[in-house]
Amino acid sequence: QLQLRESGPGLVKPSETLSLICDVSGGSVATNDYYWGWVRQAPGKGPEWIGTFFFGGHIYIRPSLTSRGTVSLDTSKNQLSLTLTSVTAADTARYYCVRGLVMDYSYYYYMDVWGKGTSVTVSS
Amino acid sequence: EIVLTQSPATLSLSPGERATVSCRASQSIGSFLAWYQQRPGQAPRLLIYDASNRATDIPARFSGSGSGTDFTLTISSLEPEDFAVYYCQLRSNRPSDFGQGTRLEIK
16 A cells, blocks of 8 residues: 655754655555645645656646745655755645646646645744 | 635534535536545545545545536535545646635534
């Protein structure tokens, strides 16, 4: 059974860089059937997608985060990573690693596997 | 960009009652709609995809219907563990946002 496990620093200072890792077990990230991504949820808010990586060729970063966010896939380690630079308090959230369905190599659809998430607080 | 609007924002019901949550798309999306449940302190989990197909291990009391622009998630008889927040999400040519959510609370 596919499992996703996020890890990260927990606490990051404003203006610094946040780096998160998602370890994928029970399946390979090198697939053209799914995309891998990050979703975050600020306290009391709904979830929002941050970035996705599709092995078949697409990388998307949320438009409001394109200047700060990077998503990458390491097939040798079976890991997904997220880097977010110049963080502010607005980046305080729980960050989830997800797997989502890709249809016809072009359409992004439901997220069927979620990690438990890792909490990130931006504070000095 | 297609926008999803959920209603109501909050639904107050008692265990055993029937719950109906609506999700409306600003343009037709066929049947490409998914529903998620998020219990307090947990990650969202997929409930329904393609508007009416239950995901793995989802109880039969959950059902989805609709096509085009109007979709409904129905819980036939509420169990205590069903009081949670529900989100809808559509299929798109890039990652899409979730609906704003419907909180199902105990009356």
